[in-house]
Amino acid sequence: MAVEVKLIIKFRTKGKTIFSWYDGVMTSTDPFVGRIDLVNVASIGDRRYGKASVNLTSIRDTDSGWFECEVLFPNRTPSSRNNGTWFHLTVNGGNLLAIPPINQTTLEGEEAKFICLVKDPDLKVIWYKDGIPLKEFQDLIKRSYITKENTLVINPTDMGDYGEYECEVTNIEGEKQTAKAFLNVQYQAKVIFAPPEIHLPYGRPALIDCHFRANPPLTNLRWEKDGFLFDPYNIQGVFYRRNGSLYFTKVDESHNGRYTCTPFNELGTQGPSSPIFVTVQRPPVFVVTPHNLYIRKLGETIEMPCNARDGENGHKPIILWYKKNGASLPMGRYSIRDGNLTIINIQEEDRGIYQCSATNKAATITTETELLVENIPSSAPSNLTAVSSATSIHLAWLPGRQKHTVEYSVWYKAVGSSEWKTHNVFSPRSLEATITGLNPVVQHLRDHGTFNLKLTIVVVMGQKEEIGFSQLVVHPTLKLHGHNHTMLTKCTVWSPLIVHVV
Structure with missing residues (x-):
């Protein structure tokens, strides 16, 4: 009951074997190359299809006829029986398109061709990519051309060429016929962007991303720090995310350094990223803050101090002043120098609560002060x-x-x-x-x-x-x-x- 039975599956038409499958290896012959494949019964979940069912795409007029499916048992005697099953395929379609394009899989940099053979050379043919006229893709149009037989040739291919291509055939009466095919551009996993510098907030969680592309999908991603393997499985508080990013649960000074990432897929890798210099930055700390309350008279000048630091190397965070109620600072009457806010010729509208904020990559901190203006007359409701x-x-x-x-x-x-x-x-x-x-x-x-x-x-x-x-x-x-x-x-x-x- 548990013994594996090997089978040979063959499809024939017009006296020729066009498709065979044995021990996981599939073989097809022209003109069925790239158009015939086994049905993935598990994915579609349809019990009407057996494990030897096939899927034929990009059907053309010449596909009409009888097809025979035969199952052979190479380890039995006799190896074959009269068990062939016959099917008849009738092609009903337009009278404009003779041979439609078929799906293509190619490596980046190689050539891809989509045939669109029409029955009348006077018919008009337009090519589309993902539903958009091909002429609107400026980069793609520079790397492609259309032959006199209306075949679309892309050389060299780029990973951005991945998508669905469609040829549309139109006659003088306005009748149309279309056919679609998919281009799968495969390439080695590669890094497409790496920031030269990242600041991580001390004592807080953080991420370092590796921006890559891979087709076939990613199989492995290698991180290095200061030239040595950086394996999160052996480092406490550091984890891999599903997309390959490094996740730090709590950043500390040991995470400073130069990082690189290298993605891999079945085809290999195009190499590591450029270095990412990571600097751990502590939150800002105020060294000078304004008083809680200032009282000034109309027309006077006031200076409210504010200063902060965020490290031992003399680096200073960004200092900003603003009114808490959202009002603008008095245009032409204020200035900020070395973090200190100065307002000249104080007016009635200058009264209120002011906030000074210090910001860096790690955090933003604020402090408040209030300005009261004397000699302001009362007013009626x-x-x-x-x-x-x-x-x-x-x-x-x-x-x-x-x-x-x-x-x-x-x-x-x-x-x-x-x-x-x-x-x-x-x-x-x-x-x-x-x-x-x-x-x-x-x-x-x-x-x-x-x-x-x-x-x-x-x-x-x-x-x-x-x-x-x-x-x-x-x-x-x-x-x-x-x-x-x-x-x-x-x-x-x-x-x-x-x-x-x-």
């Missing part, structure tokens, strides 16, 4: 808006510039009334308030009553300072009219502002 109902008005606003934490209070009165009422906004962070219980002067008239409102900002301790007024807001009020019908009329909201400051 802005963007005051109102939403009204029949008996209430909802106000919202944006805060102005204030020197202290403030509390808001809304003052309101009906038009024509001399008595002001107040509504306190209990949360100092709240920027909205609703005035309820408003009673229009005459509810049954067409227009609602209108109210004047003013918004005040109060600090419990301190002296009063009158700043000015917020904007005038004209807003419609809602009026009930008939059965649940509403209409809009104008409501003027006048909101002068008084600010109490310390």
Whole structure:
């Protein structure tokens, strides 16, 4: 039961053997060379095909006819039986193409030919690669030509020529017939790029890549460090990735050095990469930082220091300054020298939090400082808006510039009334308030009553300072009219502002 049985498989047509298989060796004859092969039954998973089934590609008119499949037993007596199976192939196709191209496998640098023989020499033939006209491939068109029989010749081939080629035949009536074939360009494994220098972050994981191409696929990849074999299997904390890259779980000083990688496949290798100089870099460390807070007056100048280092060799990281809120540094009024930020003629908009960052290949670190600008006058709230109902008005606003934490209070009165009422906004962070219980002067008239409102900002301790007024807001009020019908009329909201400051 466990004994291996060797078979000879033969396919015949028109009295000639066109394909045979024995002990893993396949042989085919013209015009079937490159077009006939055993079906990979395991890959397609179709039980209709036996192990002796064949696949015929690039079918042409001359393939029509009867085919016989015969299985021979060389170690038996007799070695053959009347077990031949016959098949008939009928070719139904266009009347333009006589011999289509067939799949090609070639070594890089050698010649490749794709035949596209037409039945009428007056037919028009266009070649494509991967669905794109061949003339659009500038490099390929320089290394190829088309014969008078419409055969495409590529010489020499390049690894980039790998792909699907198609010839399209068209007659004067516009009828078309196409045929495709695949070009497999094989070459020794080779490195296509190697960075001259890499910085790895000390104490962190890192990768060193080997950028290569290989067809057939990669079988082995060899790394060397400082001229000696660098085998991750014998080095703690270093591993191979599936693509051949070196993975360091935690970089340390011992990983400094000169690395090369050499890829291999079944055809061999084109040699090692150029040297990759690896430098282990420690994260930056601040040696000078700014104070937590700076206070300056309008028009003055300030210099905020910042400096860092990242190694013992005097190398310095990149120092950058920026505002934390994303605003730009004042154009024409700032300069950075030796890591120090200088701002001249300080203006109101210069106040805020500034960040200094130090960056190298290993990490980025930051430090913060705040700049306060004195003698900046307070300003009124802005963007005051109102939403009204029949008996209430909802106000919202944006805060102005204030020197202290403030509390808001809304003052309101009906038009024509001399008595002001107040509504306190209990949360100092709240920027909205609703005035309820408003009673229009005459509810049954067409227009609602209108109210004047003013918004005040109060600090419990301190002296009063009158700043000015917020904007005038004209807003419609809602009026009930008939059965649940509403209409809009104008409501003027006048909101002068008084600010109490310390």
